[in-house]
Amino acid sequence: MAKRSLALSKAYTLLEPGPVVLVTTAHKGRTNIMTLSWHCMMEFEPPLVGFVMSNRNDSFDLLKGSRECVINIPTRVLAKQVVGVGNSHGRKLDKFAAFGLTAKSAAHVKAPLIDECYANLECKVVDTRLVNQYCFFILEVIKAWIDPGQKNPLTLHHRGKGIFMVAGKTIKLPSRMK
Amino acid sequence: MAKRSLALSKAYTLLEPGPVVLVTTAHKGRTNIMTLSWHCMMEFEPPLVGFVMSNRNDSFDLLKGSRECVINIPTRVLAKQVVGVGNSHGRKLDKFAAFGLTAKSAAHVKAPLIDECYANLECKVVDTRLVNQYCFFILEVIKAWIDPGQKNPLTLHHRGKGIFMVAGKTIKLPSRMK
Numbered sequence: 509m510a511k512r513s514l515a516l517s518k519a520y521t522l523l524e525p526g527p528v529v530l531v532t533t534a535h536k537g538r539t540n541i542m543t544l545s546w547h548c549m550m551e552f553e554p555p556l557v558g559f560v561m562s563n564r565n566d567s568f569d570l571l572k573g574s575r576e577c578v579i580n581i582p583t584r585v586l587a588k589q590v591v592g593v594g595n596s597h598g599r600k601l602d603k604f605a606a607f608g609l610t611a612k613s614a615a616h617v618k619a620p621l622i623d624e625c626y627a628n629l630e631c632k633v634v635d636t637r638l639v640n641q642y643c644f645f646i647l648e649v650i651k652a653w654i655d656p657g658q659k660n661p662l663t664l665h666h667r668g669k670g671i672f673m674v675a676g677k678t679i680k681l682p683s684r685m686k
Numbered sequence: 687m688a689k690r691s692l693a694l695s696k697a698y699t700l701l702e703p704g705p706v707v708l709v710t711t712a713h714k715g716r717t718n719i720m721t722l723s724w725h726c727m728m729e730f731e732p733p734l735v736g737f738v739m740s741n742r743n744d745s746f747d748l749l750k751g752s753r754e755c756v757i758n759i760p761t762r763v764l765a766k767q768v769v770g771v772g773n774s775h776g777r778k779l780d781k782f783a784a785f786g787l788t789a790k791s792a793a794h795v796k797a798p799l800i801d802e803c804y805a806n807l808e809c810k811v812v813d814t815r816l817v818n819q820y821c822f823f824i825l826e827v828i829k830a831w832i833d834p835g836q837k838n839p840l841t842l843h844h845r846g847k848g849i850f851m852v853a854g855k856t857i858k859l860p861s862r863m864k
Contacts (some may be wrong), residue, residue, distance in 0.1 A: 518846075524723050525843035525851050526704010531824025543863070548726030550738050550820050558736065558822070560728055585856075591859045637815065639857045642728050644736070646820070665843070665853070666701035668696075673703050674837070676854025679762075681769045683848025685721070 509623050514652040519555040522627050522654070523547060523579055526674060527663035528672070531561065532611075533570035536616040539611070541603045541622070542567040543594035545666045549577070552557040552686065555649040557631065557664055563643050564596040571645065575633040576617040579649075580625035584662040584674050589624075591670055615651050626661045628653040687801050692830040697733040700805050702834070703727060706850070707756040707840035708803060709739070711748035712796040717789070719781045719800070720745040721772035723844045725757070730864065735809065735829040741821050744776040745852055746801055748777075749823065753811040754795040757827075758803035762840040767802075769848055794827050798805050804839045806831040 514522075523529075528545045547559035561568050571577050582590055582633065589607040596603060602613050604620075609619035614630045621628040635646035660680075663671040690716035692700075701707075701779045725737035735757065737744050749755050760768055767785040772780065782789050784800075792808045799806040808831075813824035843851040 521846040524704070525845055526702070546727045548736060548738065549724045550822060558726060558857060561724065587857060587859060591861045591863065594863045603831075610725070642734070642824075643730060660851070662854075663851075666863075667703055667856070668699040668864065670859045670863060672857050672859070673841075674854045674857060675843070676840075676843070676852045679765060679850050679852060681765060683769045683850045683851070684774060685769065685772045685848060686846065 509558060509626070509655050511653040513566060513655050514627070514654040516555055516652060517553045519629060519649045519652045520552055522629070523557060524549050526665055527581050528666045530582055530590065530593060530622055531567060532578045532619045532622060533567045533578060534620065535570040535574040539620060540567045540570055540598035541593050541609070542598070545589050552645045556634070556646060556650060556655060558644055558646045560642060560644050565634060568643065571633065574618060576619055577631050577647070578614055578617060578619045579629040579631060580622040581663060582625045583658070584664060586624060587664055587672065590664060602631065614638040620651065625657045626658045632684055687745060687753035687804070687832050688817055690834050692805070694827060694830055694834040695731045697807060697827045697830045698727045698730055700807070701735060702727050703841065704843055705759050706844045707797050708768065708771060709743045709745060709801055710756045710758060710797045710800060710848040711752060712798065713748040715796040715799060716748060718745045718748055718776035719771050719775070719787070728824060734812070734824060735827060736822055736824045738822050740821060746821065746859040749811065752796060754797055754808050755825070756792055756797045757798055757809060758800040758839060760803045761836070762842060764802060765842055765850065768842060790846055799831065802834045804833045
């Protein structure tokens with residue numbers, strides 16, 4: 509997918525609506541993908557994101573070891589992969605091969621971009637104070653990529669147990685909010 | 687709006703999809719409402735939620751003082767109110783009167799429920815470690831209310847500057863994910 513760089517000041521517009529994401533990690537020759545919905549914007553610029561990654565996931569160790577990841581944002585065409593990744597374990601399975609996803613080199617981190625996702629955010633861990641108690645990492649987005657062709661991406665929003673709301677219509681109201 | 691109590695174990699299904707919310711606070715005789723999108727589930731049960739509430743908002747002081755709030759979830763019919771609340775200041779304005787919203791008593795907190803919202807989560811602040819640096823509060827949901835008539839609520843998902851994605855279709859995939 510041909511992507512362009514997105515200004516970091518606009519990264520919040522991708523995560524603020526609450527899409528399910530695929531987080532990729534890489535450390536010491538191992539790579540993994542995990543499905544995650546518990547994330548939150550924390551600052552506009554530089555963009556900070558917080559997310560909960562359970563320590564029962566193999567990705568937790570890769571993230572803790574490398575302090576880097578990519579937050580990839582899938583759309584409806586990837587719904588089966590989103591659920592498949594969420595239901596499998598990376599220690600034994602090459603999820604890229606198993607789910608037909610393409611790993612592409614990132615610009616600033618070792619974790620790969622998932623090419624089929626419409627946007628990718630390269631991140632560095634900047635605060636681990638809440639990791640022990642809540643598995644909550646705070647990350648800075650250092651590079652953002654987007655497919656310029658998708659203006660209203662059909663993002664997936666998890667309601668639990670494999671039920672997803674798919675992004676619907678867009679409305680615009682006069683607002684001074686950022 | 688006639689609501690029923692919702693099991694706390696299901697509270698995550700309301701916030702995980704990332705809807706914009708209206709947070710109500712009350713302290714020392716003052717009440718306020720604020721629009722907020724930077725929230726994140728942090729635990730299933732008891733349900734923990736993290737959110738960023740900027741210290742430039744009057745609601746910040748009410749939340750810090752009372753350590754309580756209600757997270758109210760609006761739908762499309764309240765889009766104008768969501769933006770209106772987001773663009774106004776509570777220190778001088780009674781937002782309930784100004785935007786035609788109905789304050790209803792909560793069961794366990796002093797902050798009111800917004801009756802027109804399809805769901806309401808009564809919350810207590812449980813962790814303020816990240817408030818000074820990020821204005822990030824961690825809250826426990828202690829009571830949840832929902833309109834049982836709305837199965838696929840038309841929640842609003844902010845993409846920045848008054849642009850909202852409105853919840854679209856629902857799809858269900860076989861999954862072992864919670």
